[in-house]
Amino acid sequence: MLEAIETILARAQADIAAATDVEQLQTLRRTLLGKKGSLTELLKQLGKLDPDARREAGQATNRAKAALTDAFDVKLEQLLNEASALDFKPDLTLPGIAPLNGGLHPIQQMCYDLDDAFMSLGFEVFSEDEITSEYYAFDCLNFPPEHPARESMDTYWIEGTEERRGTDRLCLRPHLTGASVRYLKAHGAPARVVYPGRVYRNEQTDARHERAFYQYEALIVEKDFPFASGQLLVRTILEKVFGREVEIRMRAGFFPFVEPGFEIDMRCLVCGGSGCKVCKQVGWIEVMPGGTPHPNVLSAAGLDPSVWSGFYINVGLDRLVMMRYGVDDVRLFHSADIRFLSQFR
Ligand SMILES: [Zn+2]
Numbered sequence: 001m002l003e004a005i006e007t008i009l010a011r012a013q014a015d016i017a018a019a020t021d022v023e024q025l026q027t028l029r030r031t032l033l034g035k036k037g038s039l040t041e042l043l044k045q046l047g048k049l050d051p052d053a054r055r056e057a058g059q060a061t062n063r064a065k066a067a068l069t070d071a072f073d074v075k076l077e078q079l080l081n082e083a084s085a086l087d088f089k090p091d092l093t094l095p096g097i098a099p100l101n102g103g104l105h106p107i108q109q110m111c112y113d114l115d116d117a118f119m120s121l122g123f124e125v126f127s128e129d130e131i132t133s134e135y136y137a138f139d140c141l142n143f144p145p146e147h148p149a150r151e152s153m154d155t156y157w158i159e160g161t162e163e164r165r166g167t168d169r170l171c172l173r174p175h176l177t178g179a180s181v182r183y184l185k186a187h188g189a190p191a192r193v194v195y196p197g198r199v200y201r202n203e204q205t206d207a208r209h210e211r212a213f214y215q216y217e218a219l220i221v222e223k224d225f226p227f228a229s230g231q232l233l234v235r236t237i238l239e240k241v242f243g244r245e246v247e248i249r250m251r252a253g254f255f256p257f258v259e260p261g262f263e264i265d266m267r268c269l270v271c272g273g274s275g276c277k278v279c280k281q282v283g284w285i286e287v288m289p290g291g292t293p294h295p296n297v298l299s300a301a302g303l304d305p306s307v308w309s310g311f312y313i314n315v316g317l318d319r320l321v322m323m324r325y326g327v328d329d330v331r332l333f334h335s336a337d338i339r340f341l342s343q344f345r
Pocket of ligand 1: 268269270271272273274275276277278279280281283284
């Protein structure tokens with residue numbers, strides 16, 4: 001029995017070494033190790049032997065099996081390597097496969113362009129935590145205590161702090177303006193600062209309302225800052241972003257943290273003012289609210305309102321992006337539909 005095993009092993013090793021292709025090797029493997037292979041057949045005869053001889057023969061068969069399995073694997077790898085080296089003849093005339101590049105989202109691109117425009121006018125980019133407090137979100141910004149925006153339907157209050165007040169009552173920031181007070185307290189005046197970022201509102205989401213979205217706000221604070229300079233600043237920024245002349249107009253608007261406050265409109269760049277879908281046939285598009293910081297806000301920031309003045313601009317990112325590309329439905333930009341967004345790469 002042991003002799004028979006040795007014979008099979010020696011012949012098999014010679015056959016494996018002599019194999020010249022993968023198919024031949026696989027046939028050989030089946031003949032030796034398969035269900036009806038010669039080693040398997042030998043194992044079936046073990047039962048006829050006496051216990052000692054059976055144990056010895058069993059061990060020898062298993063050793064032979066292991067040795068052959070190794071020999072097969074080594075040979076198989078060798079044959080595959082040789083085969084792939086022979087078969088691989090690259091066609092150097094074929095065009096390459098272009099890598100799939102990502103791109104900036106049009107709204108992010110607009111943020112960067114605004115950063116560039118503001119920085120060229122000496123503004124600094126500032127960011128703060130997204131968790132803020134009732135004090136920075138409302139109190140210091142001249143929001144009256146009964147203002148509806150304070151109610152939980154608009155603001156995400158942090159659990160466990162609802163019963164507290166002021167800086168101890170925490171929330172996800174519902175707008176960016178609190179960052180301006182934080183910045184002024186730390187850096188003083190004069191100041192030129194932008195503070196883009198994400199804000200949160202506890203609203204029903206639908207096609208036009210998101211619970212988290214980006215805003216872009218800017219503040220300039222100088223001594224006796226004339227209102228006309230605010231208007232000039234807005235126009236300069238828009239012209240830098242759009243690379244062409246723009247026309248703006250201002251209408252009175254009310255926001256607690258500004259006095260006076262304005263809605264700033266821009267002549268529609270898509271139709272030039274004659275009316276189109278983007279401007280809803282009006283010829284003008286509302287791009288941003290803004291205005292002079294309220295004296296209470298300046299005081300809260302530690303500045304004397306009789307000395308310091310300035311201008312807030314809350315840039316409407318969506319509107320600017322719609323204007324840039326002449327797209328009349330802002331939902332498309334928020335759709336995350338790669339077919340739509342890949343046009344802007
Ligand atoms: Zn238009």
